[in-house]
Amino acid sequence: MDIILNILIAIIDLWTAMAPYLLLGMFIAGILHVFIGTNFITRHLGGDNLGTIIKASLFGVPLPICSCGVIPVAASLNKEGASKSATLSFLVSTPTTGADSILASYSLLGPLFAIFRPIAAFISGVTIGLLNFIFNREPQDKKVEEHCHSKEKISVKFKLFKVFKYGFFELAEDIGKWLVIGVVLGGILTVAIPPELIQKFLPFEWMHFIVMLLIALPLYVCATGSIPIAAGILQMGFSPGAALVFLIAGPATNTVTLSFVRSKLGKRSFYLYLIAIIGIAIIAGILFNYVFGLLGNEVSIISPHGEHVNHTLRIVSGIILAVLILIGMIKFKEDKIEMKNEFIVNDIDCKHCKMTIENKLSSLDGVSKVAVSLDERTVGVDGSASVEDIENAIREAGYTPEKK
16 A cells, blocks of 8 residues: 555646646747647748758747647648648657647756757757658658748737637636656656666666667657656666656657658668667767766756745646646547548547648548547548548548548
8 A cells, every 4th residue: 555655746746846837838839839839830941951940940849739730830841832841840849849749848858958858859850850850851842832821910919819729728628638648657667666676677778768769669658758668667677867768768659650751851861860860869968968967967957946936836737737738638439420422531639630630621622521539540521522632631631531
């Protein structure tokens, strides 16, 4: 019973330490989503050159898009003219970090991780883009399609409403499940596995890196959800660099992302992507440990800083965050709607996927109604549009449809 109680205490401590910073990060994420958005990014990523690679990685660092949500965005960018190099750069830097996860990193992992992680994400994106540019450069120039941007003025009040709606509700729904899983796993790792065990069976630093890669490469975890797990990894006795390896490789690689790169960007891009992620994660881990050593192995710079926040504020923030996540995780029973054409789309994973497909199909000529079910992973379409046109539109959005 003692170990269960200690795990529960560790989970609550992790949750309340993250909550104030995560709520602030979610608000900043809402601002970025409303006032910048992916349309702005799309207009700047045409052409295959160093400038677009750097911009793709730079744009991706603060954006609050998860490992799942980045796939349709990357597919859209590539279709609308972004080069493979820029697309790969964006695909790496975006899910590895974000405005919300940077602040959450500070709260649970300390200032060194909060500084190092976004820098590593940016360098990772640029490196992978450059490798693809050098070894897999596209023979033809691609031009970004011109977008029709409405000049209609939107009130500040409505924009603020969208900021809160996205940051505190839509984003909470997207990251909620993985955040809860991450905090629970972090609490278990913190308590259940003593550091002595790791030191006994994994005495060398390179062993820590290999174990982290074996865990991180196939695992689906978002940038924010990976933070409490990394905190647990540190408590288990792994080196700080090994925790950074997990933070880089976990969100950037999973079976879904690797499948997307292989099918949409080609075999050569796939191997460059995988090799580069592994190499960059290991180098970043080694460099992190070196910098940590130069700073005197000062534990305070890799320790939770969320605990420095006023205790009452932490508790209140934790309750607010829990309520928002709970609202996002509650799934109401969806009414079954019979549609003319129905498709199974197994790679639908979150609300971002649903909105992407709905927006894409709604703009297709001949479509009168669209119904996307996250529970059943199905897409229903009414109207005169042909099955072929509907399937092509879903594929262009970054997903794989199968006719029911």
